[in-house]
Amino acid sequence: LLGDTRNKTWLLFCLLPSPQRKPMRRRYESPGMFSDDDANSDASSACSERSYGSRNGAVPHYLRQMEDVAEVLNHCASSNWSERKDGLVGLQNLLKSQRILSRVELKRLCEIFTRMFADPHSKVFSMFLETLVDFITIHREDLQDWLFVLLTQLLKKMGADLLGSVQAKVQKALDVTRDSFPFDQQFNILMRFIVDQTQTPNLKVKVAILKYIESLARQMDPTDFVNSSETRLAVSRIITWTTEPKSSDVRKAAQLVLIALFELNTPEFTMLLGALPKTFQDGATKLLHNHLKNSSNVGMVSPSNTITRTPPRQPSSRSSPLTSPTSCCHGGLSPSVMEYDTENLNSDEIYSSLHGVSQAIQSFSYRSQEDLNEPMRHEGKKNDTAGREGGIGMLPQGSDPRLGADMMEGGRTALDNKTSLLNTPQPRSFSGFRGREYSPYCYTDTISAYDKSVPKETVFDDDAEHFRDVPLDHSDLVAELLKELSNHNERVEERKAALFELLKITREDRLRVWDEHFKTVLLLLLETLGDKDHTIRALALRVLKEILRNQPARFKNYAELTIMKTLEAHKDSHKEVVRAAEEAASTLAGSIHPEQCIKVLCPIVQTADYPINLAAIKMQTKVIERIAKESLHQLLPDIIPGLLQGYDNTESSVRKASVFCLVAIYSVIGEELKPHLAQLTGSKMKLLNLYIKRAQTTNSNSSSSSDVSTHS
Known part of the structure; x- marks a missing residue:
């Protein structure tokens, strides 16, 4: 009976005395954990469960594996910590055996792992981190959709009170994550995480985020850095972290991130700074x-000490266009199509133009996107003009005029390296800029209250006393208010008073105040929408609404950011905040150019969840009521898909809002809408026609009543 072991292994297994069999629970343990001295013999191999499937044919083995995976996942999801631990051991064995999980299994495992980030049992959590590393390594190609949860949860864990050994495992998981996924995707996730108003990271988490971004930036390709509105807001927050009063570690880490991003893509980062207040x-x-200055001094002492970036893991072509809104700015020159040969610059060249660094970035700031994108007036002198606008030829006094020519001959322009970006007139010498086109909406030449004698650190310096010694004009008063408003989640009553005062100022038509402070006011208001106090959030929205009503033209370059933040406020848990957000959104719909507003709203309508999609559809309806027929025709391919999707939404309010928006479109273009509604079912089309007729009846009644009142 025992002779034919190859075909009847299962019977041999069943006839073995129970002590020679592994307990069922232990088949999830690591190989060799319960083996004896003859573990490598034929007898033990034949009796082991791992060899059972392979010796008994492919089909039983496959079926057995399917059962194993299901049982492993059930153990991992168990409420008993011991079973969860056993399940993780079994999962480790599956992963080490190169068993590839199916899409359904992966989805369930990701859900289980998401819960395990908060597992209360230390042994389970420690083993989970070990398993996670294997899981990422093997299935990284299939985990793109889970990357946000993975990365943010690991970073949050770095802020928890963990044993040193467990924290080391978290760090290892982070290192594996960084090396396993596309850098640009990780960077975008981190930017989103930083600006997420629902997140309140503690000091340890801030340090972990910043260190991760720095190490990521050292490996990224320049084209991975995109100057988006989200990135700008995140960078502005990182700048505030450089003055974090409670932690020197946060301050130092934030400084290193800014330096790393500057070195990663100097032209793009410089233009990003130019868009900030x-x-x-x-x-x-x-x-x-x-x-x-420091790196220049170090380089002069010891060139070998110069910091260099880690080469990208997968270098991509640097001639691929950047997708940032500023990539086509500055005379049509795109930094992405230029060679980033910044690491081999002579330290003397860097230091020779150092004196103009702040003015170089200021020059970007004073030229708004509208100004930057404006076509050149003299096409015949396009190259020459572009050179002057980019800073070529504007060399500091005493510098070699051949430097610019040499750079042009080398195939590089003023945006090609760190030094040429800084080749501007000496500090406070604005005469060179004033010779060009000047618009008070795009420039801020007036020295602010923070810059009356010598440049201050930032708006967040705690030295407001010298402002109180002299009577304040409105510009100085706004500067004081902004300083108070920068105390996020602190000094609630004082910030309420500041917002009320700012509300009064917004109703006054004072050009100088808004020329000088608009960007800062807007950025701080949008950041205040994430404040812990709901009355502060509601007040910030009221102030934003008043500025929209009185200064609509200034929002042209900030439409996307303002719309997104206002719509996000609709999911606030306090009705007072939601009401204020609805009023602000209504004012936004009437203040921003209709075509620009529609282009921002369409992707939100299609991708956002309730109630943000509802708010976006309502706002879109208001915009359509004031848009020209020709413009609406061109935008229909962008508008209709989101509305049809909303018509199928599970929320009745979203369905209703979508119908009302379609009715608004019909009132503008009439029957020309019908061809775009071919995919609607008969019942939905009937309902839409009913609403259209009702709207027509209401309009005709209102117009006839107005005629009667006129004749009377």
Whole structure:
């Protein structure tokens, strides 16, 4: 009976005395954990469960594996910590045996792992981290959709009170994550995480985030850095972290991130800083100024000490276009199509133009996107004009005029390296800029209250006393208010008073105040929408609404950011905040150019969840009521898909809002809408026609009543 072991192994297994069999629970343990001295013999191999499937044919083995995976996942999801631990051991064995999980199994395992990040049992959590590393390594190609949860949860764990050994495992998981996924995707996730108003990271988490971004930036390709509105907001927050009063570690890590991003893609990062309020630029430019000065001194002492970036893991072509809104700016020159040969620059060249660093970035700031994108007036002198606008030829006094020519001959322009970006007139010499086109909406030449004698650190410096010694004009008063508003989640009553005062000022038509402070006011208001106090959040929305009503033209370059933040406020848990958000959204719909507003809203309508999609559809309806027929025709391919999707939404309010928006479109273009509704079912089309007729009846009644009142 025992002779034919090859075909009847299962019977041999069943006839073995129970002590020679592994307990069922232990088949999830690591190989060799319960083996004896003859573990490698034929007898033990034949009796082991792992060899059972392979010796008994492919089909039983496959079926057995399917049962194993299901049982392993059930154990991992168990409420008993011991079973969860056993399940993780079994999962480790499956992963080490190169068993590839199916899509359904992966989905369930990701859900289980998401819960395990908060597992209360230390032994389970420790083993989970070990298993997670194997899981990421083997299935990284299939985990793109889970990357946000994975990365943010690991970073949050770095802020928890963990044993040193467990924290080391978290760090290892982070290292594996960084090396396993596309850098640009990780960077975008981190930017989103930083600006997420629902997140309140503690100091340890901030340090972990910043260190991760720094190490990521050292490996990224320049084209991975995209100057988006989300990135700008995240960078502005990182700049505030450089003045974190409670932690020197946060301050130092934030400074290193700004330096790493500057070195990663100097032209793009410089233009990003140019789009930020002046008070944020002051802090960043001083930091970069000191960094370049120090690195220059180190380089002169010991060239071998120069810091270099880690080569990208997968270098991509640097001629691929950047997708940032500023990539086509500055005379049509795109930094992405230029060679980033910044690491081999002579330290003397860097230091020779150091004196103009803050003015170089200021020059980007004073030229708004509208100004930057404006076509050149003299096409015949396009190259020459582009050169002047980019800073070529604007060399500091005493510098070699051949430097610019040499750079042009080398195939590089003023945006090609760190030094040429800084080749501007000496500090406070604005005469060179004033000779060009000047618009008070795009420039901020007036020295602010923070910059009356010598440049201050940033808006977040705690030295407001010198403002109180002299009577304040409105510009100085706004500067004081902004300083108070920068105390996020602190000094609630004082910030309420500041918001009320700012509300009064917004109703006054004072050009100088808004020329100087608009960017800073807007950025701080949008950041205040994430405040812990709901009355502060509601007040910030009221102030934003008033500015929209009185200064609509200034929002042209901030439409996307303002719309997104206002719509996000609709999911607030307090009705007072939601009401204020609805009023602000209604004012937004009437203040921003209709075509621009529609282009921002369409992707939100299609991708956002309730109630943000509802708010976006309502806002879109208001915009359509004031848009020209020709413009609406061109935008229909972007508008209709989101509305048809909303018509199928599970929320009745979203369905209703979608119908009302379609009715609004019909009132503008009439029957020309019908061809775009071919995919609607008969019942939905009947309902839409009913609403259209009702709207027509209401309009005709209102017009006839107005005629009667006129004749009377």
